[in-house]
Amino acid sequence: MIQSIKNISIPEPCSQNWDGMTPSTGGRHCAHCCKTVTDFTVMSNQQIIDLLSNSNKICGRFEPWQVEHINRDLRAISNRKSFWKHLALMAGILLLSNQSKSQTTTKKPGTEQIDEKKIPGEMASQDSTRFKTITGTVLSVSDGLPLPGTTIKVSGTTIGTMANENGNFTLKVPQSATELTITFIGFEMQTVRIAATDSQQEIKLLLKMKEMMMGEVIIKRPPFFKRVYYRFVKQPVKKYLNNRY
Structure with missing residues (x-):
């Protein structure tokens, strides 16, 4: 079973x-x-x-x-099960409602939400008026292939971005930022230092796969x-x- x-x-x-x-x-x-x-x-x-x-x-x-x-995936399955629970409750309420009420329009219940998604390769957030621009490429150290979807963030903040399909990224960070944290599923986390004064910097990141x-x-x-x-x-x-x- x-x-x-x-x-x-x-x-x-x-x-x-x-x-x-x-x-x-x-x-x-x-x-x-x-x-x-x-x-x-x-x-x-x-x-x-x-x-x-x-x-x-x-x-x-x-x-x-x-x-x-x-x-x-298991969390997604659990959420779907929760959906059926709510649907069953809604169905019960509808069956008990007045069936003679005219239904001139149909509208799905729920609240419309706007999901602000990150765009790979572009800056995710800006909370300062003075920035410097960091550009770079994220590659696998084992085969040299790009790692699209890699997260690049200013350490200790929510300012970050994701590498695009070619492993490239551009990130505007506060002038005071000195360190980036790079993470990608299945690879070891990496931190890199960035210059405190240069307004334009380009870096190459090589990530090592976890065992x-x-x-x-x-x-x-x-x-x-x-x-x-x-x-x-x-x-x-x-x-x-x-x-x-």
């Missing part, structure tokens, strides 16, 4: 050598632990979630960014009563609404 998952983690990474393990179905056999280590690096997030939903104890090997991405994550996967699940509620209440209601609407 598939069980809901809240999040996963590897609190105690394994230090054994992957290349020294014996190949086996789905991964490699660790002689030290006498367990099969599943190779999750060749699976999609959904495949991993499906496998872990039917598992209790499992050792695995992940790309350094995978655990964070999987937990992000693979390997070890026993700790699976956090909702409390038992929530799992029962989801199986015997929420799922039937969701199925009913799907069939009805």
Whole structure:
């Protein structure tokens, strides 16, 4: 039976050598632990979630960014489940409302929101009247390829930007800024010093990939009563609404 998952983690990474393990179905056999280590690096997030939903104890090997991405997808799944809960409540209210009321217009309930998105390669925020411009390129140290989506921020502030599809960025920062923090999922965080006086500066950033994550996967699940509620209440209601609407 598939069980809901809240999040996963590897609190105690394994230090054994992957290349020294014996190949086996789905991964490699660790002689030290006498367990099969599943190779999750060749699976999609959904495949991993499906496998872990039917598992209790499992050792695995992940790309350094995978655990964070999987937990992000699990949060999205949880939000969708919450949506169905609210939809069921709304459906109940509508069924109890006056059916004879004329409906000349239809309007979806909800509040319109404007989401201000960051534009890769452009400055994200400005909170000073005096700035200097930093331009640069972010590359992987292993293969020299650009790393689009890398976050470049003034250390200790919210002023930042993201590298574009070519790894290039332009960032206007306060004249007093002296350090940038560079982060990208799966790569080691880096800090670089910037000149305090130059109004125009160009830098080249080389990021190093984190090592693979390997070890026993700790699976956090909702409390038992929530799992029962989801199986015997929420799922039937969701199925009913799907069939009805």
